Amino acid sequence: MSATAPPAHWRRMRERYRLLGSRCETCGATFFPTTKVCPKCRRKGKIAQVEFSGRGKVYSYTVIHSAPKMFEQFTPAVVALVQLEEGPMVLSQIVDTDHKELKVGMEVEACFRKLFEQEQSGIISYGFKFRPVNDHWGKYYDNKDI
Amino acid sequence: MKVGIVGYGAYIPKWRIKAENIAKVWGQDAQTITNGIGVHEKSVPSLDEDTATIAVEAARNAMKRANGVKPSEISAVYVGSESHPYAVKPTAVTVAEALGLTPYVTAADTEFACKAATAGIQACLGLVKGGYMKYGMSIGADTAQSAPGDALEYTAAAGGAAYIIGGDGVLAEIEGTCSYTQDVPDFWRREGSLYPKHAGRFTGEPAYFEQIVKCSKSLMEKLGTKPSDYTYVVFHMPNGKFPLKAASILGFDTKQVTPSLIVQKIGNTYSGSSLLGLAAVLDRAKPGERVLMTSYGSGAGSDSFSITVTDQIEERRRLAPPVQYYIERKGYLSYSIYAKNRKLFRE
Ligand SMILES: [Zn+2]
Numbered sequence: 001m002s003a004t005a006p007p008a009h010w011r012r013m014r015e016r017y018r019l020l021g022s023r024c025e026t027c028g029a030t031f032f033p034t035t036k037v038c039p040k041c042r043r044k045g046k047i048a049q050v051e052f053s054g055r056g057k058v059y060s061y062t063v064i065h066s067a068p069k070m071f072e073q074f075t076p077a078v079v080a081l082v083q084l085e086e087g088p089m090v091l092s093q094i095v096d097t098d099h100k101e102l103k104v105g106m107e108v109e110a111c112f113r114k115l116f117e118q119e120q121s122g123i124i125s126y127g128f129k130f131r132p133v134n135d136h137w138g139k140y141y142d143n144k145d146i
Numbered sequence: 147m148k149v150g151i152v153g154y155g156a157y158i159p160k161w162r163i164k165a166e167n168i169a170k171v172w173g174q175d176a177q178t179i180t181n182g183i184g185v186h187e188k189s190v191p192s193l194d195e196d197t198a199t200i201a202v203e204a205a206r207n208a209m210k211r212a213n214g215v216k217p218s219e220i221s222a223v224y225v226g227s228e229s230h231p232y233a234v235k236p237t238a239v240t241v242a243e244a245l246g247l248t249p250y251v252t253a254a255d256t257e258f259a260c261k262a263a264t265a266g267i268q269a270c271l272g273l274v275k276g277g278y279m280k281y282g283m284s285i286g287a288d289t290a291q292s293a294p295g296d297a298l299e300y301t302a303a304a305g306g307a308a309y310i311i312g313g314d315g316v317l318a319e320i321e322g323t324c325s326y327t328q329d330v331p332d333f334w335r336r337e338g339s340l341y342p343k344h345a346g347r348f349t350g351e352p353a354y355f356e357q358i359v360k361c362s363k364s365l366m367e368k369l370g371t372k373p374s375d376y377t378y379v380v381f382h383m384p385n386g387k388f389p390l391k392a393a394s395i396l397g398f399d400t401k402q403v404t405p406s407l408i409v410q411k412i413g414n415t416y417s418g419s420s421l422l423g424l425a426a427v428l429d430r431a432k433p434g435e436r437v438l439m440t441s442y443g444s445g446a447g448s449d450s451f452s453i454t455v456t457d458q459i460e461e462r463r464r465l466a467p468p469v470q471y472y473i474e475r476k477g478y479l480s481y482s483i484y485a486k487n488r489k490l491f492r493e
Contacts, residue, residue: 112244113195113199114195115194124196126202126240
């Protein structure tokens with residue numbers, strides 16, 4: 001992800017906003033980013049757009065201490081390969097956590113964040129990042145005095 | 147046709163700063179301050195969070211609770227805030243795109259200090275009741291600005307709440323709404339200024355209390371209701387004290403206010419404030435219970451709503467995280483990291 005001119009920013013926007021990818025209706029394979037051709041089925045493949053659930057697991061991660069100027073403010077930043085539950089692998093920053101808490105296999109979910117700003121007066125690019133999953137909030141509804 | 151809330155969602159950033167850590171920097175006495183304003187800590191956005199990201203998170207939670215509503219059926223999106231990321235370019239288009247509501251949707255940003263989103267709810271009520279659309283959405287979100295060292299620094303917080311309004315699948319009916327508006331110079335920010343200015347104590351009597359009290363009274367008179375008809379009352383929460391005082395002037399008791407009084411733990415989320423308070427009430431209300439909510443926006447005005455919770459509430463609220471979950475999901479920042487996140491250091 002680098003600085004992009006408005007048209008390029010706009011073309012990739014929906015994928016980033018909604019985690020849109022592709023699914024081959026012939027063999028069921030899923031892809032991110034979107035693709036026009038299924039590498040397995042080739043001409044027999046039928047590609048459709050799919051919105052991924054946003055749930056996945058950390059496949060591998062690294063901590064970045066020295067980042068390009070645009071991302072400098074986020075260091076030390078956790079960047080991970082996230083395997084989506086539908087299959088595709090996505091490279092993304094992991095937020096709302098500390099690299100000490102991060103583990104391979106940890107469950108994460110997509111959230112909506114600023115990806116980068118093109119200087120003070122430029123376009124703000126938004127899109128998905130991932131944060132650790134917390135599925136325990138249901139308990140608050142069982143406690144009568146929340 | 148019964149019209150009301152079909153889905154609601156909250157979002158509060160994870161980070162907090164304690165009032166004592168702010169007081170330390172400015173050589174003030176933390177105890178005196180927290181006793182005075184009734185706020186112990188406030189929420190702080192991450193470096194990559196702003197009004198648009200908070201609005202999207204809250205709106206996605208509202209969609210989860212609006213079980214069965216298709217994105218294409220939502221034909222209006224309003225985002226009320228005083229911290230829109232762009233001076234020119236609507237936040238509402240980003241939210242509409244991120245939720246998949248585009249392109250057959252009207253979208254606009256609303257501004258009226260902290261009550262911009264309740265104005266959006268009123269617009270949705272009109273559009274739905276008038277038969278122009280099936281559902282509309284209004285979101286209040288802010289990453290409130292405060293000058294370093296200003297009294298507002300103890301309360302200016304970040305958070306938001308989203309409401310989907312419709313006539314089908316109503317989990318809380320809105321039986322009536324009314325407004326009260328006057329030109330009162332209690333709080334303002336000029337174009338190009340980074341931080342707002344305020345008229346100190348003047349914000350109280352002629353501004354907050356005048357609008358909140360008169361607006362709430364006028365709605366109750368119109369509907370023929372009285373404070374004891376409501377299980378809960380929700381007011382805009384600039385601090386932990388004003389809502390309690392407004393309640394007592396109107397004849398409500400403390401018990402009716404405290405379930406929505408989240409300001410003590412997260413600060414004043416501006417356009418999100420009264421709507422997050424209402425969300426906290428919807429997280430626990432029983433079918434048939436009534437809620438009076440009155441927002442407040444400096445400048446100044448109030449919007450009041452009389453709401454009755456339906457029997458759909460119990461099943462539907464479980465579809466997204468409650469306000470209490472977000473209040474307890476937290477990590478503390480030092481003043482210096484807080485200053486970095488809020489961009490208080492400038493080149
Ligand atoms: Zn295929």
